[in-house]
Amino acid sequence: LPAAVGAPFIHFGNALVVLSVLLLGFKYGAAAGAIGLGIFDLLNGYASFAVFTMIEAVIVAAVVATIFRLFKHDDSKFYVILLIAIAAGITKIIESYVQGVIVSLIAGTTLQVASIASFVSLYATVINSISTVILVSLLYYPLKKIMLKNGH
DSSP, X not given: OOOSSSOOOOOSHHHHHXXXXXXXXXXXXXXXXXXXXXXXXXXXXXXXXXXXHHHHHHHHHHHHHHHHHHTTTOOSSHHHHHHHHHHHHHHHHHHHHHHHHHHHHHTTOOHHHHHHHHHHTOHHHHHHHHHHHHHHHHHHHHHHHHHHHTTO
């Protein structure tokens, strides 16, 4: 999608990171998210962003794991999963904004220009964050049931 900073696109990677952490725990979920999104970037023309993407995945994973731990891993109430998904989406928006500012500053813009350019480039991330909330809310319980049925 056209943007002042970066090359944003619509994807479901963030939702998969959140689901991975909720279902596999921080260690394996963060690894799956960082490696999966990093490989995607490397293979699809976003190699210069791969390290950013991997770091962002680990940060989102840490936020998800921390909030889930605060709720004592009690997923019996839907609002807990919804809150975690919303927090992950907000975290991703903040990360994308900071990344956009850094990339713009490296390109030689002023902080004010970098801030504005990054802000107006967030629309794809906002869409991705909304899709994260929807997908995690819809998929967490069925996936958990499948994992429990298969002995995980």
